Amino acid sequence: MADLWVPGSTIRKFTDPKSPLANANMVGCAHTQVGSYEGSWNWGNQDGNPYALCYCRGSGELVSAWPVNLRSAANLEGNPYVFPIECEDVNPLYFPAWSLKCGDVPAWTDAQVQTLIETFAWWCIRFNRPPVLIPDTKPGRVGLAYHRQGVPNSPEWVTGNDKWSNSVGKCCPDWRRIAQFKQEVVPGVAALVNGDDMIEADFDRINAENLAVTRAEVQRLAQYLAKGESNTAFPAAAWSSGTTNPELLAAIPHITTIDVAALAVAIVAAMPPTQPGGEIDQATVEAGVRAVVPEIAAAVIAEIAS
């Protein structure tokens, strides 16, 4: 699929080689960098180093460094299914000087908390994941997490967990941010996802944006098919740059395997050998199919909209 980026984020894509493998996006995970944004992006960019998919600056700006549909290297055994956000904690504009040791990580800024809420809410809606804290990092968990849950020998560690780090004793994102995650971020995400009145407008906006993209893409495919060109030539890149509608994404493999000419051949073959009005040839059937493709597309759009 095309690259998927968090809407509204600043895209600063890594230039060194990163994983091309698909990310199942089962768990959204918060991290703390023990560093500045600039330093962390550069560290992550270097081939072979750990890296997250997104970086949240002290200002609240979210920087996307690698597509959400691909894997990070921030959660070890969780990499195939975790969407990680790194967060800045060293920056004199936003944080007091600190020891860079566990127990001393400064709290997230209000702007960072807000960005985490909005980003994880988008992610939950986009992938249909529940806005809840997972109880542990055992395989198959779905929801939100902080890194320390998957660190061996951490206070949260239980037998059977996936290891999200080899650094025993790692406290990421440390107690202040863990408290914020539990008390502010997760409830804030839940309020957004569950359509709390105060943020109903945001929820509607996200859905409206998704639907607009969906409509445009289905209409484009309909025009393409109606022109008589083989859908197999429909360029993948023409699809869904920025598509965030899970129903459409699920439907795309089916839509894009419609071969109108082959369908017409199959219809003709399925007909009785003689018709009262005479034989109908494949070209006539194909023309008819192409004529109704826009109608079918309209029905698909209506279905998605309902």
Ligand SMILES: [Zn+2]
């Ligand atoms: Zn971490």
